[in-house]
Amino acid sequence: MIEKSLDDDKGEDIVVIDLAGKSDIADYMVIASGQSSRQVAAMAEHLSDRLKLAGYAKPALEGLPHADWVLVDAGDVVVHVFRPEVRAFYNLEKMWGRHLPDAVVMA
Numbered sequence: 506m507i508e509k510s511l512d513d514d515k516g517e518d519i520v521v522i523d524l525a526g527k528s529d530i531a532d533y534m535v536i537a538s539g540q541s542s543r544q545v546a547a548m549a550e551h552l553s554d555r556l557k558l559a560g561y562a563k564p565a566l567e568g569l570p571h572a573d574w575v576l577v578d579a580g581d582v583v584v585h586v587f588r589p590e591v592r593a594f595y596n597l598e599k600m601w602g603r604h605l606p607d608a609v610v611m612a
Contacts, residue, residue: 507582510555511537514548516586522601531583536597538589545586546572552584553577 511519516537525532539545546569553564556579565578573591577584585597 506555506559507535507552507579507584510552511535511548511584511586514551515539515544516548517589518592520598522598524601527601532581533583534597534601535582535584536592537584537586538592539586540588542572542588545575545588548586549575549577549584552586 508519508521516539519535519537522534522536523532524530524534537548539548549566549569549572553566556564556577561579564580566575567578568575573588574595575586577586585592587595
């Protein structure tokens, strides 16, 4: 459902990282890019609304005022929505042994 929500909102370079057994913070991390702060904020807010409608507890949102990087804490899944240049700078994928998608590296 999370991937579909991000994809429906035209999220780009969606990556799902399995954290089970690697971290106690969540079972999965999802990372996606939006082309502007407005799109990043909208993707995060829509995802939060869709999770609530599906019966999940209210997800915590961090980073909405600037929306360069918004974190959606949905309990077992943590979602990071970035503008591409911010995503490339922080490179969370590398921390978990993954590579940035080529489109993000070029941004």
